[in-house]
Amino acid sequence: MxxxxxxxxxxxxxxxxxxxxxxxxxxxxxxxxxxxxxxxxxQVVKLQLNATSSSHTKCCVCRENLRDHAVKISSRDRDFIFFSRNIWIPEGARCCSGHLINNLLSKEVVDQIKPFSIRYQELSSSDVQLLLSKAQTLFKNGKKIFSLDDPRDLNDDEYCLLTSLSRDSFNDFVQIISSSAIRPSCNRSIRT
Structure with missing residues (x-):
């Protein structure tokens, strides 16, 4: 027209x-x-992607039967795994709640995830633009050497090396500090 x-x-x-x-x-x-x-x-593009399973009965990480406390994988975790490991986690995929730390998949769990099958995924032009935008954001944020702000950036040994505390002890410490009068600033967060 x-x-x-x-x-x-x-x-x-x-x-x-x-x-x-x-x-x-x-x-x-x-x-x-x-x-x-x-x-x-x-326009729609069809991509052949390594993918995990997506089920309401099996965990997409360990592939065990899900128990009472199954959780849906967050969009943030799905994007992170797609760009860092080249594994597509379908929307709505679930995992065991024990795989999460502060509502995010732990670094060990991210490393443990393996593709289950090859999936043909159709993406619209707006989906591709959104993925590119998310990739740029991850790339910009990925320039940091390490970060205590994202609980999955470091494993337990790295937490001990940097803070002399285990990751769980550090997270407990952060919970105590966040209820105090200490506030985040432009240079640091509560976790740093």
Whole structure:
């Protein structure tokens, strides 16, 4: 559809339909706005990805039967594993609650995750743009050598080496400190 309008100050538009043949499976959508009409090209790409299982009965990490305290893998963890390990975790996949530390998968668990199958995943152009944006964010944040802010950045030995406390003891200490008058600043968080 093409807009024909000689008078830029007018609110009226004339429309002309144009047919476009393409060999791909894209579809065209026309978005109307009083000042602008744009055509958005919605394309879908199908990717072959290493994927974990996704079930309400089995853990996607250890593949054991889920017990009472199963939790859904967060979007943040799914993105992290996809970009760091090249393993796709389908939305809605569940794991044992024991695999989490502060609601995030522990570093040991992230290293333990293995692909279960090859999955063909369809992604729209907006999904691809979102993944690229998330990859840029992870890349920017990944420039740090280590961080105590993300509990999965360090394993237990690294916590002991840096703080002389186990990870669990450090997390307990952070809980005590966060209830005190100490506040985060632009240079540090409660954990650092």
């Amino acid at each position: 093409v807009v024909i309008n000689d008078d830029a100050n007018s609110d009226s538009y004339e429309f002309m339909d144009i047919q476009v043949k393409t060999d791909d499976s894209s579809c065209l959508t026309t978005v109307e706005n009083p000042t602008l009409i744009t055509t958005i090209n919605h």
